[in-house]
Amino acid sequence: MDPLLSSLRVSSSGLEAQSQRLKIVSENIANANSTASVPDGDPFRRKTVSFQSEMDRTSGAVNVNVSEVGRDNSDFPLEFDPGNPAANAEGYVKLPNVNVLVEMTDMREANQSYEANLQVMRQVRELVSLTIDMMNSR
Structure with missing residues (x-):
């Protein structure tokens, strides 16, 4: 298979995987301050994202995809707020186990990976264009 086409497929799979990761991170951030609607x-x-690599048998290229969207099973932080409708009998409210700083770091990393894959696509496009120009100048 053409190495340029293979490069496009690899970077395309990276774009898709990082796009899904950005969606999950955005959902985590959007729910960082939500509480349960009922006491206890x-x-x-x-949510967490796991990637896996997969060999494309026709080209030999290794693509990446999201293998699983899981759940972080760490404990929920507690906040004392006896007036909150979601407070338990002791007056504590369970908060989401989302650390916005961690999510922002994940978002930045996913964004950089997305941009890197996009740059690969731009360079492949440029190589194809240069090849066509060279063939036309003969």
Whole structure:
């Protein structure tokens, strides 16, 4: 298979995987301050993304995809707020196990990976264009 086409497929799979990761991170951030709607209920649980590499048998290229969207099973932080409708009998409210700083770091990393894959696509496009120009100048 053409190495340029293979490069496009690899970077395309990276774009898709990082796009899904950005969606999950955005959902985590959006729910960082939500609480349960009932006392003793669980609030939003942070979602995690796992990637896996997969060999494309026709080209030999290794693509990446999201293998699983999981849940972070770490404990929920508690905040003393007896007036909150979601507070338990002791007056504590369970908060989501989302650390916004961690999510922002994940978002930045996913964004940089997305941009790197996009740059590969731009360079492949430029190589194809240069090849066509060279063929036309003969």
